[in-house]
Amino acid sequence: MTWTLLDRCCDRCTHSVENPCKDYVECRLNGPLCHEDERCRELRRRRLEELAYGEKGAKIKVPMASCTLAMGSEAVYNAVLEAVEKLGVEATVTISGCYGMDFIDPWVEFSAKGMPTAIYARVRPADVPKLIESYFIKRDVSGAFALKERTGGALGEEKVPLLSELDFWRKQYKWVSRNCGVVNPESLEEYVASGGYRGLSKALKVGPERVIDEIQKSGLRGRGGAGFPTGLKWKLARQQPATPKYVIANADEGDPGAFMNRLLAESDPFRIVEGLTIAGYAVGASQGFIFVRAEKPMMAKRLRRAVEEARKYGLLGRNILGSGFDFDIEVILSAGAFVCGEETAMIAAIEGKRAWPRQRPPYPAEKGLWGKPTIVNNVETLAHAATIMAEGAEKFAAVGTERTKGTKMFCVTGNVKRVGAYEVPIGVSVRYLVEELAGGPPDGSKIKAVQIGGPSGGCIPAALLDLPIDYETLQGAGAIMGSGGIVVMTEDTCMVDAAKFFLTFTSAESCGKCVPCRVGLRTMWNILDKITRGEGTEEDLHTLRQMAETVRSFSLCALGGTAPNPVLSTLRHFVDEYMAHIRDKVCPAMVCRALIAYRIDEERCIACGQCAMNCPVSAISRVESGKYRIDKEKCISCGICFAVCPVKVITKVPRGSLGGGHA
Amino acid sequence: MPKVKIDGRVVEVEPGTTVLAAAEKAGVRIPRLCVVPGLYEGSSCRVCLVKTPAGRLFPACNYRVYRDEEFVATSPDLWEMRRVNFELLLAFHRIECWQCERKGACSLVSLAKELGVEGIPVCSECPLPPSECLLRRGILCLGMITLAGCEAECVAGGGECWGCRGPITRADVLERAFKRYSELGFDVTSVVSKAEIFWNSLDSFGVVKSVAGRASGGGRG
């Protein structure tokens, strides 16, 4: 068996899990510390090199995260194994997390001594042998998507850009996501080699008060959405006389379109485990929980594995790193309700009860899990805490705004060229994220609105794209930063329909405990549905507004408290669109089925009959000219003909424009 | 002991007392529905919400006082939002007071009265149990489609309801009422004809007529 960085270097090393050494982590990279031996030092150096280039001097990394798996990275992995064997390439094949750049999935990364590390994008299993052959045998990198560095040792190097030169990479600020896509998420050794657990090690040396001081000094605020100062939360919990105390990592990421927590947990799970351990140490807890959404099994698997690994090497358990601090973590799968992300509901779920939120106060920091002081932190917050402890508060606070320091991961989805997760300093503009990083709409169409903060967030119009992203500024515009999901919508999105979409989600996810959320959201949905059917009245708009305000201010928890945001913000910024549905019975974006009709341009129709063949209600028939025509009385506006027409001569028109009393 | 100021009235209470209990002590009435002390913690129905001077809302049934605090329990905006909220609750309640054994002892009905939410028929106040309903005896009573609030004066006085307080305008209640009228053998048009006497000049009568129209149309089809 190979010696790993986590093992003892020689018999002089006094460290063992039972009797741990305080300097264990530091000793891994810069050791040995307790004795001097060049051989031990060399052992470490060699191992670090092995980790970078593999034991054989060449390494192939295939990302294994939910997102890349969905794009077929497992087939690519198998193809790689097969090709390596077939071609006789001496390379270590390993897995990694995901860069968060979904537009290059599935990718592979090749590295070899003397060669620039190359990333290949959108790899199909069939391409793999060719790629391996050209890189490892021909030493040709010209087919790569990007290089990590230049060595001058490969063919075609000059044709390929450096990753660090590309906008979407260069313009990010990789702080908490630094390891994503870089390290093997299942290897504690790689985490430690990349600088992991220095934070915990330091924390245990300075004592809990100074940990809290450091976090407070950094200005870290909760990354789950509410933005409560993390240091203060820990301090409040620490001050509570009751024991035992608990810490919970909230990995119950449920917003549609948001996946930064999953990305982090799947690509760098140890950082979260380390962060939670630090939190436990700071508040004086001995038990931590990671609450993971059941629909994200790989996230749970990686976190479980990370906990096991950490336990195996004494980074969890009794007397961690000789500090006398006992701490363990249990990974708990949520039942899958959106409301479980609410801290009091999560606590109820962990207690084995129905996941219903309860009224605060008392806050969990005072009375939480089993009535004991409990803190609940988002996993990103905890990962930040671990990084801050390792790197220092000043470095973290160097970026960000006056009120909010540091960075935040955002997921940009929707109509953009480069869907992905990006980490940027807080305070950059929305435009920076959606245009400079994500590249804006793919087909050159115009951005109409950006939905920020998931179903609880709001839509801001294109005119406000220069708004700096911050908890406070976004609230002012009717949105929230939330957990960081950003959905870009172009001109072909109907804002009423979009608001309805989000309410469909929140009203279905309402736990039903309190009236305004349970009934109010449903009522609001009904009104929106009525409007999209062209049956809305101006009075409905008034009722909608009144409902939204009532639900927002009267709901028990943040689910109901924020769920009206998509409606309120669209009413605020896109009221014209509502009025078009109500007064003119027109859907300007041509989305709402009841308000649109389809028409075949008979001049350009090629009479192929595809439309008629596919029409589910036989509303399309041949006319004398041999071309096709849609019977507007029969047509249900399903849009199938529109989709199947090979020459795209079917257009959407407002239903009213066809006349015939079908307005 | 903490001093609690509710709507300007100050009371001293034991630490840990709920705002609701403090308000009762202070003589301030706060509507409530879901809380059952010792059985259910409350904070679900949201009708007892009170406001702090900072504008934050808390359910009086669940918020416990440990230090001097001030609350507003009665203000027009609070009352209006409570009303809208309760309307929501009632919107999904199957109002069929004519078949309900609870009758006068219904907390939904009393809360609807307190908050001025419409949709409750006279049947909720009728002294006759459902089994003795006038309609079962062939007497055309308009109680099912008339707004409550008169304490069913006519029925209590030996007559039937003539609808003097005006029609219910909640379509679902009207639909169920007309269904019941048909079940009991009353012609929809005769119901409307009787209702006309007091309602003919009301805009809200239009709602009744359109529901009745659907009811009779649906019956035939």
Next chain:
Amino acid sequence: MAERLVLSLEEVPAVAGKVNVYVRGEEARVRVEFGAVQEPRFFERSLKGRPVTQVPWVMSRICGVCSVAHLTCSIEAIERALGLELEPEVRLLREVAKGIEILQNNFVHVLMAIPDFTGLSNVVEFSKRYPKIFSEMISINKSVLGVSNRVCGRFIHMPSLGVAEHGKPISGSELEAAAKELEGVGQRMRDLAAELSELWRSPAEGFRDPAPTYCVLDAAGDEYPFFSERLRFSDGTVVEAGSYKEAIEELKSPYSNAHYTLYKGSPFYVGSRARLQAYARMLPPEVRELEGALRMDPANPFDNVAAQYIETAWLSEVLSGMLRELAPSIRKAAEFRALKDVPAASGEGVGLATAPRGVLIHHYRVVNGRLDYANIITPTVMNARHIEVSGEALIRWARERGLHDEWQLKGLVAALVRAYDPCLPCSVH
């Protein structure tokens, strides 16, 4: 020198409904125009085509003060038109309901007119000057209303009354209690009369009715005629209900929204004064004494108020007697006997009822269970012309006695109107 007199009294005070009185002319020719200026409500027309069982309930809305008179009279007319038989208990309870209304109504009328008989300008002043009498009167009124609630569900638009039914189940003991209450009321009224006697001054003592013809319901035997099938005029003529139109001529005046009536071409009057004159023989002796206490002059139209007081005391005895009689046998009336279906019968019927202010006539024609024709003559209408004639005579009488002050004359005319009727909406229906 002929003096031109023009008096106009717009909206006579202390009267429900709007009435204007105009007096104009030379000394010898004074004319009072009694104009009910209230908007017509078309009760007779708008109910055409309605199922007859619904008619009484609407007709009762003609007047909120004497709703029971209209309700019961309407019911009577329908029952006659359809030939419906009534159970005796139902009839008795209906008579009680009717009687309580007359009693209570008269009493309120007295209260409203009392300033005219005590030389005060309004009731508020009276209540301040004589708080004990005032609160006793209010308390008596309250007791009567209580009885009415108990027997008929509510004192206004009594919900228990219906065509051929009495809806409110009532027990014998309840009736006993009501009888006792009414007996007490009779005693209290006689006691009160003694006190009132001290302050009672007629505003026009010695003034005599210029047209002494009156009309009442014909009583069967010695029973108070709550309802009847005949009208009786002071000249002894008895007219069957069905032929009321032959005796009573209903006319329209150009200056009023209300009709007026004539009997044999001349005005006549109805009300308590007429009833006391016609049925003086039935008055128990202890009630009779009240005539002396209040110095009632049956020929003076102002003394209608005194007559009302006396009738009230009389009725409290009549009603308590009826309730006592009814109490033991009430079991049957407790059963609900509503008409399930409107009989599809046709017919014509005239209901005659004694309303607080006099004779009330409802005349209906029913075709296939629906109202086809309705004619209503209210006491106010019957008195309308009589008020004018009396008013003219009153002004002449006053001026003969040297009263020329316009304000005093106006006050006198207003008092006269109030003495007849403090409530005029029903005149326009």
